[in-house]
Amino acid sequence: YNMRVVECKLAAMILAISLGGEKSRVLSDIKILKDVEPAIAERFGGGTEKGAEAVKAHLHEGRYTLEEIEGILGTSLQKLFEGNAMSLKVLEAGREDGGFLLQNRALHVFEEAQRVRQFKAICDTSSSCAEGSDDKLRALGSFMDDSHASCSNLFECSCPELNQLVEAAKSSGALGARLTGAGWGGCCVFLVQESHAEPFMSALKDTYYAPRMKAGLLQVDLDNMGHVLFASKPSAGAAVLQVPDLLGSAP
Structure with missing residues (x-):
């Protein structure tokens, strides 16, 4: 780092x-x-x-x-x-x-910043993911894939285990996958249709976690992995809220 x-x-x-x-x-x-x-x-x-x-x-x-x-x-x-x-x-x-x-x-930094702008632009084109969602989600997934490739090849902040996890996620049906984490990775985030979340996590257990458990490379309970592998939904993120606006009156 x-x-x-x-x-x-x-x-x-x-x-x-x-x-x-x-x-x-x-x-x-x-x-x-x-x-x-x-x-x-x-x-x-x-x-x-x-x-x-x-x-x-x-x-x-x-x-x-x-x-x-x-x-x-x-x-x-x-x-x-x-x-x-x-x-x-x-x-x-x-x-x-x-x-x-x-x-x-430097290439990674500038190209990653541009990917973020392009990702946001797609998200801003409609108020609902349901509107033209297939094409949009594939485009967003492509940005995530490109981001991980850049993190791995240009910025070199990935590792073999994360690269293998990304590959396993893609083969299990993820639309996009990249490393994430504070400062230096350590985790991965995947873009998956909500209706496919449970089958995806089941497939990922079979393709990534189970073989590593068998080889002695991981120690996790495949039937109790809620702290390791879980689904979440996108949210608006951090924001500044104007209290007077919420109350509908001047301070």
Whole structure:
């Protein structure tokens, strides 16, 4: 997790400089990839939706060595992250790995942000999932599949077990599947028609959990998995409620 934080910050700084940013201002002002969106908009005529194009144009494939990064930034990385013990450890790990995959990390961030926007746009096209639901759900599922592939291949925050769980979910009838969890995955979320939820969970037990139980890789009670595998419905999520509006009167 901390490796990706450092990589994304470095990618943002190099991208900003490549887009014409003055080095001293970049070093002081650019913290995350979103900070580069104004420069991307000025050069490419768009923000998040043009992020991937900007990344491919200005960040090279493969690893950036620490020496290469320092040459671009015009400062030592030890000085840049001075006082941040965790980031300094990340730099040492990056040196041992041969450098940082900055293009991959930045591509994931911008493309994932665009997927979220597209996902929301589909959800906003009607007030009911029943209206044209099959095509819409397949489209939403495709975004989830692409998201997981990006998490696995570009951001590298998945693991073999999660990838296998996603594959098992798809073979069991999920319209879409991706890893989820606070910071670094650990769980999966699946998109399934409500009418298919119970058959889906039963199939997933057979295709993923039971074989791993038999092989001694998992210890779960297949007849009591409510804390491991369960169905939930989408909700509106967190929101700010205006109390005067609810009461129908001024405060």
